[in-house]
Structure formats: C-alpha cells, structure tokens
Amino acid sequence: MKRGSKGQASIDMFLKKKQKSGEDEKGADTSQPDAETAESYSIVSTTLLTQPMTTDAARGYVKESTGGRKFQEKWSKEFTWVQYDPEKDAMTCSVCSWALANNRVRPGVKNILDGQEKKWIEGFNSWRKGMYAIQKHNESSHHNECLSAKLNEDGSQDMINTICRKSVKSKEENRRGLKAIFDAVLYLARQGQSLRGHTEEESNFKQLLKFCSKYNQEIKGWINRPSKFKWIVPEIQNEILNQSCHEILRNLVKKIHKSKWYSVIADETADISRKEQLSICLHHVDDSLLVHEDFIGFYSVETTTALNIFNTIQQALLSLNIDIQMCRGQSYDGAANMRGHISGVQKRFTEINPLATYVYCAGHQINLVVQECFSQNHHAVTALEVLSCVVNFIKGSPKRFSDFSKINDDATKAKSHAAACTAAYRVTAVTSQLG
Structure with a gap:
C-alpha cells in the first residue's frame, strides 16, 4: 500500500471509531483510550507529522463556525504538526500528543500539557486566535522538547527541515x-x-x-x-572585534609558518595614557620572494628591563605557536637594555637561538645621524629655529592664521595660472614649428 493511501486509511479508521463512541459513551472516561484507538491515533499523528495534510484530504472535512471563521488549510501546510479533527472541529498538536501518549516527556512538561496547554491535546478551536496561538505554541519550550523527543525517536534529519520550517x-x-x-x-x-x-x-x-x-x-x-x-550592544561589538583580531592573527601566522624563517622587530614606547607598550613586528619572505613586515600587536610591559622585555617577546611568540628556533634575525634600537652584549634583549635571545643575528635598527640610526649632522651645522640649526618661531607665531592667533591661509591660496592660484600660461606657450610654440 502506498504511503498516501495508508495515511488516508488510518484517518478513516480513526474517524469511524470516534463516530461509534461519540454519542453512546458520553459518560465514559475518554482520557485513556483503548490500545487499538491509541495505536490508530499514533498512526495518524505520525502520518500527518511526516506528510502534511493535502488539499484533497482536508477538503470536505473543515467545518465553518457560526461566526464565519474556520480552520485554515494553510496553517497545517506552514506548521505540519497542526492536526485538524473534523469530529471536534478543532486542531491539536500531533507532536505533543505523540510525546504525551508515549510518555516521552519530563514530569514538568507533562503537567503543562495536562494543565494550561491541555487545549492542544484535546482540541483548540478559537479560530479568531488561530495563527497567533499556533505561533505561540510553536515557540514554546514544552513543544520544542516534545519535538526533540520525536526527532530523536525517528532519527530523521529531513523531518527537522519539514517541521521546523519556520525555525530554519x-x-x-x-x-x-x-x-x-x-x-x-x-x-x-x-x-x-x-x-x-x-x-x-x-x-x-x-x-x-x-x-x-x-x-x-x-x-x-x-x-x-x-x-x-x-x-x-557594546559587549557584542567588542567580541566581534576580538574575534576578527584573532582571525587576522591566525592568517598572519599561517603565512609565517609557510615562510618558515622570520625576524623579530620590537620597540617600546608610551601611549597617550602614559602606559609603556612594546610593539612587535615579524619580518619574513614568501615563496615569491616578496618581503612582508606584519604587525602582531601591542604588549603591555610594567618595566623596561631587558629581562621583562625579552620575556614579553618570548611569550608573544609562544602564544602564536611560532617556533623561536626558526628566528634568523632581531632588530631593536640602540638602548642599553636592547642591544647590551652582556644582559641585553639581543644577548638573551641569542643564548636561546644563536642563529638570531642582531641588527641595529636602520631607522633609529638614520634619526641619530640626522640629529648629529644638524647639530654640527650652524646655518641649518638657525633655519629650523626661525621656521619654528614663524609657525608658532602664525598658529598663535586665529586672525594671523586666517590671513596666512588667504595668502597661501592666492599664491597657489598664481602658481597654477603661471604654470598654465607656460604650458599654453609651449604648446603654441611646438604647433607653430610643426605647422
């Protein structure tokens, strides 16, 4: 027998039994159905759970109430656990009914289904609140627990996509x-x-x-x-930034691992809040012989002793899972705590990895050379002092700064006009020679 015909036969058998026992057994206790009726009810629930009620199956069974409202077929299509009982002219939850009948719920959930949510077991027919009641029951914790029990019983992943369409x-x-x-x-x-x-x-x-x-x-x-x-909220914003930072670091570490060898560049400085920070960069070359210098972060240091700075660098490399033995170079400034040959950072580094050659930072060397050259040139020192006084004089007054801006704009326009006239003259000269 096909699945659809089997489901229809189960529905017919269930309806016949309800018709026989409807009028004759009004005084009987119907809260505990007999085994055959319970089995039929289970078949109907399972069939409608896995196969939504079709238009042909629902047509002719839906009754219209005196107020003009009735059960809508689209409810059972959108929420396939909704089961319509034409005898009671009410809808029930096939999932909760199955879980309660098969004792698949906790005592607390069972009390809810026997109490305030009993309407979804016996029948709900307040059609004016139909969709609202369905959505509220669909999002309730006791319904989701019954649904989980049903899914665990059946072990069907397809059923999740069918029943939880709204959740998906x-x-x-x-x-x-x-x-x-x-x-x-x-x-x-x-x-x-x-x-x-x-x-x-x-x-x-x-x-x-x-x-x-x-x-x-x-x-x-x-x-x-x-x-x-x-x-x-701000907490989520910070979490997103932290996760993004970790993802960037992971990608940089992958590139460094692929390059295999690298060099360390570090320098300490105080930020605007007067906290000492150590900036660390890693220098490496990729397979295409392109040089990369990647910043991996600022690290707070309480003191600027050689031991503390070296421990900070070592801990930073270990936290990123970068082997310190693969380091082939280190570059710092010329301070004694960094370049010291007895107990400086570079000395402590070479004691662990002798292949990490120390190189005096070229940027710091150039800065010292320029300072020394200017200190020996009287004219250069005088020019810089005069320029500094002029800048301070202009910026010291908003009126003077405004006048200077106007003069600068006029000079820029005049220069542009002169350049345009020169270019036009050259074009004219070349054209006359060619003509």
Missing part, C-alpha cells in the same frame, strides 16, 4: 542580520572610526546601520525587531 527561516534571517552587524563593525574598524558616541543611539555604529536600513529592508526589520537579542 528564522535562523537564516538571524545569520543575515549578524552578517550586517559584522560588516558594519569591520567597516568602522577598517576606517579607524570609533564605534560609540556620547550616547548609544548617536554612535557611529547605530547611525551606519540606520543608513543601510534605508536601502535594505532586512536590516531595517532587524534593528526594529521587538526582540532584545539584536547583537548590537
């Missing part, structure tokens, strides 16, 4: 909403813009989402949804 759609919307939030956070981070403002509503992050919502209805629906889970 909600997951897709959540993913798209989260992707938009990720894009907004990463865009502001890429442009170096702050995410927050004086208030959360006036922050760059919220305003960017509002701007995008003008052209994207999904984003608009997401930020205007009544749910409190929108993933736009």
Whole structure:
C-alpha cells in the first residue's frame, strides 16, 4: 500500500471509531483510550507529522463556525504538526500528543500539557486566535522538547527541515542580520572610526546601520525587531572585534609558518595614557620572494628591563605557536637594555637561538645621524629655529592664521595660472614649428 493511501486509511479508521463512541459513551472516561484507538491515533499523528495534510484530504472535512471563521488549510501546510479533527472541529498538536501518549516527556512538561496547554491535546478551536496561538505554541519550550523527543525517536534529519520550517527561516534571517552587524563593525574598524558616541543611539555604529536600513529592508526589520537579542550592544561589538583580531592573527601566522624563517622587530614606547607598550613586528619572505613586515600587536610591559622585555617577546611568540628556533634575525634600537652584549634583549635571545643575528635598527640610526649632522651645522640649526618661531607665531592667533591661509591660496592660484600660461606657450610654440 502506498504511503498516501495508508495515511488516508488510518484517518478513516480513526474517524469511524470516534463516530461509534461519540454519542453512546458520553459518560465514559475518554482520557485513556483503548490500545487499538491509541495505536490508530499514533498512526495518524505520525502520518500527518511526516506528510502534511493535502488539499484533497482536508477538503470536505473543515467545518465553518457560526461566526464565519474556520480552520485554515494553510496553517497545517506552514506548521505540519497542526492536526485538524473534523469530529471536534478543532486542531491539536500531533507532536505533543505523540510525546504525551508515549510518555516521552519530563514530569514538568507533562503537567503543562495536562494543565494550561491541555487545549492542544484535546482540541483548540478559537479560530479568531488561530495563527497567533499556533505561533505561540510553536515557540514554546514544552513543544520544542516534545519535538526533540520525536526527532530523536525517528532519527530523521529531513523531518527537522519539514517541521521546523519556520525555525530554519528564522535562523537564516538571524545569520543575515549578524552578517550586517559584522560588516558594519569591520567597516568602522577598517576606517579607524570609533564605534560609540556620547550616547548609544548617536554612535557611529547605530547611525551606519540606520543608513543601510534605508536601502535594505532586512536590516531595517532587524534593528526594529521587538526582540532584545539584536547583537548590537557594546559587549557584542567588542567580541566581534576580538574575534576578527584573532582571525587576522591566525592568517598572519599561517603565512609565517609557510615562510618558515622570520625576524623579530620590537620597540617600546608610551601611549597617550602614559602606559609603556612594546610593539612587535615579524619580518619574513614568501615563496615569491616578496618581503612582508606584519604587525602582531601591542604588549603591555610594567618595566623596561631587558629581562621583562625579552620575556614579553618570548611569550608573544609562544602564544602564536611560532617556533623561536626558526628566528634568523632581531632588530631593536640602540638602548642599553636592547642591544647590551652582556644582559641585553639581543644577548638573551641569542643564548636561546644563536642563529638570531642582531641588527641595529636602520631607522633609529638614520634619526641619530640626522640629529648629529644638524647639530654640527650652524646655518641649518638657525633655519629650523626661525621656521619654528614663524609657525608658532602664525598658529598663535586665529586672525594671523586666517590671513596666512588667504595668502597661501592666492599664491597657489598664481602658481597654477603661471604654470598654465607656460604650458599654453609651449604648446603654441611646438604647433607653430610643426605647422
């Protein structure tokens, strides 16, 4: 027998039994059906659970109430656990009915189904609240627990996509909403813009989402949804930034592992909050012989002793799973704690890895050379002092700065005009020679 005919036969058998026992057994206790009736009910529940009620099966059974409202076939198509009983002119939940009949629920859920949610077992026919009641029951925890028990019993992945169609759609919307939030956070981070403002509503992050919502209805629906889970609070923003940072570091480490050998560049400096920080970069060459210098982060150091700085560098490499024995070079400034040949950072590094050759940072060397050259040149020192005084004089007054800006604009226009006249003269001269 085919699956559809078997389901229809089960429905007919169930309806005949209900017709026989409907009028004659009004006073009997029908809360515990006999084994045959329970078996038939289980077959009907399972059939309708796995195969939604078709139009042909539902046509002719749906009764219209006196108020003009009735059961809608689209409810059983969208929520396949909805089962319509034409005898009672009511709908029930086939999933909860199955779980309760087969004792697949916890005592707490059983009390709920026997109490406030008993209408979904015996029959619900308040058609005015039909769709609202279905959606509320579909999102309830006791229904989801019964659904999980049914899915575990059947072991069918296809049934999840059939019964939880609304849940799957909600997951897709959540993913798209989260992707938009990720894009907004990463865009502001890429442009170096702050995410927050004086208030959360006036922050760059919220305003960017509002701007995008003008052209994207999904984003608009997401930020205007009544749910409190929108993933736009500052804690989520920080988590997104941290996860993005870790992903960038993982990609950089993969490239360094592929290059195999690398060099370490480190320098310490104080930030605006007067906290000492150590910046670390890794220098490596890829298979195409292209040189890469990747910044891997700032690391806070309490003291600038050679031992503390060396331990910070070593810990940073270990946290990124980078072998310190693969290091072939180290470059720092000329401070004693960095280049010291007795207890400096470079000396401690070479004690662990003798192949990590120390190189005095060229940038620091050039800076020292330029300072020394200017200190020995009286005219250069005088020129810089005069220039510094002129800049301070102009910036010291808004009026003087405004006058200087006008003079600068006039000079720029005059220079552009002179260049244009010179170019036109040259074109004319060349044209006359060719003509």
